[in-house]
Amino acid sequence: MDIETSPLAQPFPEMPAINGVTLRVARARYKDWDRCDLTFVALDEGTSVAGVFTQSACASTEVEMGRKQLKAGTARALIVNAGNSNAFTGHRGAEAVEQIMTQVSEGLGCAPDEVFVSSTGVIGVPLPKDRAREGVAAVLSARPCGWEDAAAAISTTDTFAKGAHASAMIGDTRVELCGIIKGSGMIAPDMATMLGYIFTDADVAPEFLQELLNNANAQTYSCITVDGDTSTSDTVLAFATGKSAHPRIAGWDSPGADAFAAALTDICRELAQLVVRDGEGASKFISVRVTGAVSDESARRIGLSIANSPLVKTAIAGEDANWGRVVMAVGKAGEPANRDTLSIAFGGVWAARGGVPVEDYDEAPVAKHLQGDAIDLAVDLGMGDGHAEVWTCDLTHGYISINADYRS
Amino acid sequence: MDIETSPLAQPFPEMPAINGVTLRVARARYKDWDRCDLTFVALDEGTSVAGVFTQSACASTEVEMGRKQLKAGTARALIVNAGNSNAFTGHRGAEAVEQIMTQVSEGLGCAPDEVFVSSTGVIGVPLPKDRAREGVAAVLSARPCGWEDAAAAISTTDTFAKGAHASAMIGDTRVELCGIIKGSGMIAPDMATMLGYIFTDADVAPEFLQELLNNANAQTYSCITVDGDTSTSDTVLAFATGKSAHPRIAGWDSPGADAFAAALTDICRELAQLVVRDGEGASKFISVRVTGAVSDESARRIGLSIANSPLVKTAIAGEDANWGRVVMAVGKAGEPANRDTLSIAFGGVWAARGGVPVEDYDEAPVAKHLQGDAIDLAVDLGMGDGHAEVWTCDLTHGYISINADYRS
Structure with missing residues (x-):
């Protein structure tokens, strides 16, 4: 199997020798x-x-x-x-x-x-x-x-x-x-x-x-x-x-x-x-910033629930600002959340605020943001001061290809 | 998007009217x-x-x-x-x-x-x-x-x-x-x-x-x-x-x-x-039977950790009896497990018993089993009497295709 270098690869940096x-x-x-x-x-x-x-x-x-x-x-x-x-x-x-x-x-x-x-x-x-x-x-x-x-x-x-x-x-x-x-x-x-x-x-x-x-x-x-x-x-x-x-x-x-x-x-x-x-099959680097949670640890868990959701990751692979799936991932995290105070943004543009879609939500800049390879997803729970940032990549056909025949 | 009928579909059964x-x-x-x-x-x-x-x-x-x-x-x-x-x-x-x-x-x-x-x-x-x-x-x-x-x-x-x-x-x-x-x-x-x-x-x-x-x-x-x-x-x-x-x-x-x-x-x-x-993209129906856990609930959680593992699901999609990934999924479940009493079987054939690969493990019948569309995966933890059965499907390119552009 030929694996191409990740499109998100970074060149190896200059690094000094360490004494000892x-x-x-x-x-x-x-x-x-x-x-x-x-x-x-x-x-x-x-x-x-x-x-x-x-x-x-x-x-x-x-x-x-x-x-x-x-x-x-x-x-x-x-x-x-x-x-x-x-x-x-x-x-x-x-x-x-x-x-x-x-x-x-x-x-x-x-x-x-x-x-x-x-x-x-x-x-x-x-x-x-x-x-x-x-x-x-x-x-x-x-x-x-x-x-x-x-x-x-x-x-x-x-x-x-x-x-x-x-x-x-x-x-x-x-x-x-x-x-x-x-x-x-x-x-x-x-x-x-x-x-x-x-x-x-x-x-x-x-x-x-x-x-x-x-x-x-x-x-x-x-x-x-x-x-x-x-x-x-x-x-x-x-x-x-x-x-x-x-x-x-x-x-x-x-x-x-x-x-x-x-x-x-x-x-x-x-x-x-x-x-x-270098996530297997990754085409986009995703930062998930969670604020307004009841604690930092709660924010981290919610962030990981989003970052681990196959539906969120495939939506981003498809360059689809499907914030409904983010709601789903927040809801399933097992952490305190309130549907009516939840806000979600892609690339700094709020798609939903306080539990409802933003009235004059302009999807054009969001669509452009999603076409890039560095995606910012922000979730505010509107409940407390807890915050965290987690990082993941999208879920693509490449992941399936790599893992359906790794051992052989 | 044209979605084909799941290969695992079953015909709609004869069903009587219900009075009321x-x-x-x-x-x-x-x-x-x-x-x-x-x-x-x-x-x-x-x-x-x-x-x-x-x-x-x-x-x-x-x-x-x-x-x-x-x-x-x-x-x-x-x-x-x-x-x-x-x-x-x-x-x-x-x-x-x-x-x-x-x-x-x-x-x-x-x-x-x-x-x-x-x-x-x-x-x-x-x-x-x-x-x-x-x-x-x-x-x-x-x-x-x-x-x-x-x-x-x-x-x-x-x-x-x-x-x-x-x-x-x-x-x-x-x-x-x-x-x-x-x-x-x-x-x-x-x-x-x-x-x-x-x-x-x-x-x-x-x-x-x-x-x-x-x-x-x-x-x-x-x-x-x-x-x-x-x-x-x-x-x-x-x-x-x-x-x-x-x-x-x-x-x-x-x-x-x-x-x-x-x-x-x-x-x-x-x-x-x-x-x-009808799991999105499913090509194989997978039964995960867990025995020997410390409780039924623990067995269910371990079964779900296996059934939710993208690496296990892609291995089965690739018809690969990669039981090492099953070990991984057992280990990450957060439930009591002991590497040295763990046994894993595909299609009734034990690949690993008591923490080590089976010496005369014959992969031929397992490979044949994995080519079918009904996969049996058994895990015995060797710890107690807890048991459970969970069901899932494999993770394929079809899942990615369906979910990367569902909304649009």
Whole structure:
């Protein structure tokens, strides 16, 4: 199957090297393909780590182990296998992960628990241990590479490599944040078929890095959806090498904490939106802004109900300002809503206000807006101050084509 | 847009007349079409009524009024408008409904509150009162018609008319149940864009009829999904004329209560499944059987998570026994599940058992099963005794085509 690059793709940005981070890629041939599918990131001693994972009740071995490894708060390496998720593979899957952790730790001279492993791809096929062994051996001695090569190597059904960059001033010291991410389907909040990694030279205590990542996640990865489907392997990890010369950020009172938190949220938002831009079959990027809800969380849930509605997503694919379907999606969200105070706008033009269609509603500018590839949908519930923004893409024939014969 | 009849369509069954029920249809021309779109069912005095409605927070006026009307427990008439849902139309929508209730009640010589009204079609456009007035005048004096004509007149995007018949013995007396239903998209539990009506000559007390309908709903209408979208107008009403000569069924102790309950559930299941068979773009009817869950409700939720998963539905459309996506859908359901006790079968062949792929799994019979149009998917959670069955259809290019330009 030939998949064309998403029309919403963005060029890979210029991204600086991060002090304390070395990237390498190699061919493990987890699938019958000729591309790098094994990524190895070496992290200098003293690197803090934080992570968020899928909430699936059937999470992969990698996710279960990652959760445990996080407790120590430090990391020395990241391995990402692409093409095989190693999920739902029983004890054989666990053995493969342990083998990788041991092999990398011996190569680096660190503890196995400091080696984080992620895998993405088909579920239910154990990761082939022989290919993993040869692949790890090759990647340990490979030449360092750049961000784009690593972003490409962690990809599966992605149609473009995804990276983002941010920076923050901690006092007089500028710290850099670089991130790569993969994912294009099985995307829903509570994470996605999404593997994302953020690297920074900032010096951040692990516990506080975890708090900041949780906050960022709530406003970014938890606000995107492609198909409402949630993978068993979703993972976002943040690594802070601490190579930058500023006092450690250990809490909100530390100088620069706010700036670093803002930069982390920015880069997470950018990475999350890139996943939506590669949503399977996507032709339009949709921002859903919800205001006037009884709480921010209620606003987010209503936004996701809209963003996950097949009928809303197909209407937008058809460039149809069918706000009736938005009413439907608000109504089914299971959140407080009042038909008679509900307002809906496309591209800044209100189609309905206070529960009735706007009398002199001019559909011409709305039709023009819908012909573009960046769609703004605003919903005001007229009930409270809760607000949220979520991002999704339209639902097209492309999604069906990609997913009706992915495995074969 | 030309929509072909669903490949899963079933011929309209032979259905007897129900004593105390008279059907009539007419052209109100709610849309620019030349077909009957106004249905009037006259019910003899003494008819009990029960109903279940959408759980949307933005329910239509008809739904709000219907909920109130039910309290009296009796009905004399049903009016169904097709082509305009009259939802999200503010006070003008309410006026149109009141006008219809008044006009019909004057024609029949009953109270306005005994006239139940449903509307289905586009959201956000007030039901045109002049067309409703002329349509009601025409339908009041139309010649009685049969079930199939009524089933066709209540339809919107349906590709075939849907009816079902059941009967039960109450002592020596045979009672008949006839039902018609419409709906093909925006179908999800907590009801659907679904209007369903069941008529019986049995004599059933309104409160008990409501209890039986609630029970039946939980096992039938609440177990189907096409796209997870929930309409603002979903309604199922059951009318019992009491013309049959048996002692009134007023509770579980009444003779024949069990038999009537079973017949009611049977007809509801048949009607619900017909809606799935007309699922927009459907090419395969999918039964999802969940066993081994911690409770029946948990099993139902897991079944619906599977049945609503775009990735599972597209895999089946592609005739791909991709059980990894089933694992994913189980995992995201938010219900207790254990990766290591999970088993999955297609067409009776277990692909995975106890958390690992079956060693000698033979995909040939499964591939053959998936080429058919009736797909059985079984999931055993290996945790408890909870079980449920839900029904859905596959997700195809047809769904996209139908919904990307429905309104225009």
